[in-house]
Amino acid sequence: MLKGKSAVELADALETMESFPHNTGGLSMLDEATLAFGGKSAEIGEAQRTFSQARHAHKSSYSSASGGYSDDQWHQVMQAAHRLAALLRALGDVRIARCSRPASWGECGLPLDEDGQCRSSLGHADSSIDTR
Structure with missing residues (x-):
């Protein structure tokens, strides 16, 4: 259960997603788990919303013609994930x-x-x- 993880544990999980391209399920769970941390600061809230929006854009990028997701959208969601991870990491072992x-x-x-x-x-x- 990701929702019980500390900020630094979620940061690790966000960064690990880089090794699992187009893992929409993992991104969804991380989106839900990081949502409550958005109340810790305006900067984290904005980064979490950006991550969520990028995740949704990536999920919507699936093309049946190509049989896959957009690599550009994946890159954007990973950029947002790394930014959110850096902000969460600064919180350390804080849990919601x-x-x-x-x-x-x-x-x-x-x-x-x-x-x-x-x-x-x-x-x-x-x-x-x-x-x-």
């Missing part, structure tokens, strides 16, 4: 605290706010439990 409450899909897993609260609009499976 995530909600461990049960939800209808399993463990909630959404990032907690700075005050430690989950703001899920989908609800939690234990919400109807009477705790009196």
Whole structure:
């Protein structure tokens, strides 16, 4: 599970993607895992959005005529991944605290706010439990 990884572990994973050209699944998981780090700074947020946009452009570049993805789009997503990785690496072992409450899909897993609260609009499976 990538969402539980530290900033430096995610930076390593982003940089490792260079060795797995056109791995859309890996890019998708890294996009989801790095999303919550965007709240750590405006610069990281902008780099994460750029990575996400480049990832989507790469995924959309598939051509049935060529039977593959655009190498130019791959290069762009890797540039964005390396920039995001450098910013995440500076955070070191920082991890995003995530909600461990049960939800209808399993463990909630959404990032907690700075005050430690989950703001899920989908609800939690234990919400109807009477705790009196």
